[in-house]
Amino acid sequence: MEMLLINDHIKTERLKLRAAITGRIIVYLDTKFWIILREQNKRIDPREKQLLQLVFKLYDVGKCVFPISQITFWEILKQEDKVTLYETVSLIDKLSSGISIINLDERVQLEFSHFFQSKVGNETDNLNELVWSKLAWILGLRFLSQLNTEIEQKNFFDLVSKISLSEMLKVIEVNGGIKPFTFKDNIQELNQNKKNCEGENISIDAMFLSELSGYIDHFKDSLREAMYRMFYEKAGRYPTDDEKEAVDIGGLSLFIYNGFKLKKITKELPSFRIVPELFAAVRWDKKRKFSDGNDTMDFLHASSALPYCNYFFTERELHTLIIQRHLDILYDCTVESSQNKVIEILNSII
Secondary structure, eight states: OOOOOHHHHHHHHHHHHHHHTTTSEEEEEOHHHHHHHHTGGGOOOHHHHHHHHHHHHHHHTTSEEOOBOHHHHHHHTTOOOHHHHHHHHHHHHHHTTTEEEOOHHHHHHHHHHHHHHHHTTOOOOOGGGTSEEEGGGTTOSGGGGGSSSHHHHHHHHHHHHTOOHHHHHHHHHHTTOOOOOOOOOOHHHHHHHHHHTTTSOSSHHHHHHHHHHHHHHHTHHHHHHHHHHHHHHHHSSOOOHHHHHTOOHHHHHHHHHHHHHTTOOSSSSHHHHHHHHHHHHHHHOTTOOOOSSOHHHHHHHHHHHTTTOSEEEOOHHHHHHHHHTTHHHHTTOEEEOOHHHHHHHHHHHO
């Protein structure tokens, strides 16, 4: 019997995950709301207790599912107290149904492959069916490449897919320990760059294109890998070194940039739209400064949630930016930050 190719197997399993939550409303909570839910028994605010009750009720009756992203995972690792860390993770294990959005690098590759194939007239899959993964693979599939055969990769993939996030953290602890996540934006550098670049862009659209250019450059390796994978799907083999050299990443980058510049790209390539758009909004606002070091993480939450979820509950400032740039409308995702309004929304779903 022909061996099942690992890429085909992963695709099949992701389609199964999406099918398992078909009919459920997908709600993305940023880290703020996960902490509120975790702490509800330790607070006296009745709204927070009501919030937890509604979330559990919607999950238990099969109305909603609450997946996370790698950004959520990184941020919950900021908790140095192991007790609260595992309380948060246990909550995620249940309410997410063990499902996460695939990591950023994989998502960039998938979105670009979908975009490229559609532009050359090839049949494409539904992106929304392929962006889902089991929680244990939240940091990506790079470990699979260390196995020699595809049957080993398939067996390892299936084994790890059965592990909860709590179990994964315990494995990490045994093998060296959990290190708190400490990333913060360099706010001094961001504000200085903002000041230095004042006057370089005549409009917020021009500011967006400046941000986009840098963002595309950051993901050039991901674009290369996406091209190699498309080559493999068509030829049944990976490209040779000479064939890899022939890939014109500069041309592809320009293709994406001009697509946005000429307004030919709208909802496509959401990872390339959302983060540059939000950074541009901050840089364009002369009164707004980078202040808490969390902007990059907040914007990555938005790029995970907006294109693939029905609701996104987040911080007030991020909510405001998203509404100002009409990204909620573009991606048909309801965004809210007020606990009272979140409770109203959840009650309306019930």
